[in-house]
Amino acid sequence: METTTNRMHQNRAADAHAMHMAFDNSYARELKGLYVEWKPAGSPAPRLLQLNRSLAAELGLDASELASADGLAVLAGNAVPALAQPLAQAYAGHQFGGYSPQLGDGRALLLGELIDRQSRRRDVALKGSGRTPFSRRGDGLAALRPVLREYLMGEAMHVLGIPTTRALAAVATGATVRRDRLLPGGILTRVAASHLRVGTFEFVAAKRDEALLRRLADYAIARHDPALADEPDKYLGFLQNVVERQASLVARWMGVGFIHGVMNTDNMTVSGETIDYGPCAFVEHFDPQAVFSSIDTEGRYAYGNQPAMAQWNLARFAEALLPLIDTDSKRAAERASAAVQDFAQRFDAHWTAVLRAKLGLSDSHASDRTLSDEYLQLLQAHRIDFTLGFRRLSDAAAEGDAPLLALFGAAAPALQPWLQGWRLRAPAVGGPERAAAMRQVNPIYIPRNHQVEAALTAAVDRDDMAPFERLLAVLEHPFEERAPDAAFAQPASAEATACHRTFCGT
Numbered sequence: 001m002e003t004t005t006n007r008m009h010q011n012r013a014a015d016a017h018a019m020h021m022a023f024d025n026s027y028a029r030e031l032k033g034l035y036v037e038w039k040p041a042g043s044p045a046p047r048l049l050q051l052n053r054s055l056a057a058e059l060g061l062d063a064s065e066l067a068s069a070d071g072l073a074v075l076a077g078n079a080v081p082a083l084a085q086p087l088a089q090a091y092a093g094h095q096f097g098g099y100s101p102q103l104g105d106g107r108a109l110l111l112g113e114l115i116d117r118q119s120r121r122r123d124v125a126l127k128g129s130g131r132t133p134f135s136r137r138g139d140g141l142a143a144l145r146p147v148l149r150e151y152l153m154g155e156a157m158h159v160l161g162i163p164t165t166r167a168l169a170a171v172a173t174g175a176t177v178r179r180d181r182l183l184p185g186g187i188l189t190r191v192a193a194s195h196l197r198v199g200t201f202e203f204v205a206a207k208r209d210e211a212l213l214r215r216l217a218d219y220a221i222a223r224h225d226p227a228l229a230d231e232p233d234k235y236l237g238f239l240q241n242v243v244e245r246q247a248s249l250v251a252r253w254m255g256v257g258f259i260h261g262v263m264n265t266d267n268m269t270v271s272g273e274t275i276d277y278g279p280c281a282f283v284e285h286f287d288p289q290a291v292f293s294s295i296d297t298e299g300r301y302a303y304g305n306q307p308a309m310a311q312w313n314l315a316r317f318a319e320a321l322l323p324l325i326d327t328d329s330k331r332a333a334e335r336a337s338a339a340v341q342d343f344a345q346r347f348d349a350h351w352t353a354v355l356r357a358k359l360g361l362s363d364s365h366a367s368d369r370t371l372s373d374e375y376l377q378l379l380q381a382h383r384i385d386f387t388l389g390f391r392r393l394s395d396a397a398a399e400g401d402a403p404l405l406a407l408f409g410a411a412a413p414a415l416q417p418w419l420q421g422w423r424l425r426a427p428a429v430g431g432p433e434r435a436a437a438m439r440q441v442n443p444i445y446i447p448r449n450h451q452v453e454a455a456l457t458a459a460v461d462r463d464d465m466a467p468f469e470r471l472l473a474v475l476e477h478p479f480e481e482r483a484p485d486a487a488f489a490q491p492a493s494a495e496a497t498a499c500h501r502t503f504c505g506t
């Protein structure tokens, strides 16, 4: 039955007209053996729910053409542009610590690559586009709700200045997806610097095909670290760069209270972009143990565990690269291991810089981490909202302490000695310039779980995209406080937060 449906839609995909898109497909050209050419299954009654016009412009695409019937046909998997070469990528991955040798795009297809207005090569992929040879027992589909969730989260992270894949479009397919109940289906069009994952390298390493591994690494270097291409030690350099990008990324996540939720090695890019917004969430009252994912029962990917888990994943990445790093296996292991060990220092440097900026400290001082750690401890001990804790501190740099003290409520006396220390550390605290600088890094609006869920419910259950669009509009300017948007800055009630669970984007 399912195959018949897919075949029917596939025919449609082949027959329909498609808009012109200037795809250039280096992955397909250079990495044979790491993908299967495949067509999207197609959507019975697609509707364009969301189109990212500014991203379309970045990609040199005409937004009105994308929104036309021909454009929608592409975004819904009903038509394949002439220059696209849709394929399902192969990859492996460690999921919650256990190795799966064969994952791959089970419900996604890379359409191809576009060179954007800034000459950057960007992947354009469909997610939720039907079964592929990698689907295992899955249906190859995505429910609309997680599609819209990924759209919103990616955009929010992007404007917060955090490297991330982004959504070009969200489509309602008109098909029904069976989960614990029947749900409307969706397709996300995702744009990424690449979809090369740690798991891609694990997949190749497990085949023990050194030539293919070298081809993959050379491809990744050309795409993400072209300056290394002619270096004698380029594979070690590549490992070091990936370690550095992940150290920076995780520090930035933590700086906005972001919890990825499912940091499996197949969900970690070598580009350093955040990928696969499934059971992710932003922490509300500060707690390093915070976990929102219903499947992360052990707290493996809790807020405060993210650096350790990133390093664990990087160790898997280093193992995959070993044959390229040195012909002497002992030396290869030593060098790779040193690069992975370096993560700790690199992360610490990024995290310290993030915290310094959040506290408005423009120079550095040996005691800065003590000062920031004490503030985090205060937030934790008194269950203060992480986002507002730093935002009201920013306000306190210029406009007095009242809003910050109000946020702390009964715990305000416990904050006073720390506030004095903060002002002693940086006597200039108190200037509007410092407040302005702090407000550039301490957002007032983040995707709050209850707001996100309400917007998704309106979109999916009531066909009302207005709350989604309103929330997206608020999140697009996260650093600038606006009176009419006050409700969007408010944390959920404590009970709502305690119950909040996000499910894998299935």
Ligand code: AMP
Pocket (backbone or CB within 6 Å): 103, 104, 105, 106, 107, 108, 134, 135, 136, 137, 138, 139, 140, 141, 142, 266, 267, 276, 278, 504, 505, 506
């Ligand atoms: P994710 O949890 O989305 O990162 O996916 C992990 C792996 O499961 C990837 O190989 C996905 O392609 C695959 N997968 C997830 N959901 C589905 C689905 N509904 N159908 C087929 N494969 C899926």
Ligand code: MG
Pocket (backbone or CB within 6 Å): 266, 267, 276
């Ligand atoms: Mg994934």
